[in-house]
Amino acid sequence: MQKRTIIKNIRKIIAEFGGFHIGEVGYMEAQGICVNEMGNFVAIAEGFFNEVEVNVYEPSSFSSDSVDEYTLTYEELDKDVLEEILFICGHYEAEQIQTEKRISN
16 A cells, blocks of 8 residues: 555544544554654654654653654655554544444444
């Protein structure tokens, strides 16, 4: 699948069901997606809205708090990162559809 198509599919899910943070996905293995590593720091995509919210962590520290945050457009991300985001978006979409069905009954 081309990068442009992946982005289109991500945006379609977000337009229909709203943006979300990774913690809202019930998928057991859902965790942030590594966007970049910079020495002792790791940039993790954790929010998926019109842009991607990225938090920077220092894994060698004992704190689980991010040391910085920034946003990226989907176009700025590598294809393999976009494929991971689309995978998580697919789980989010399925959960939202199930919730809608439960509410309607």
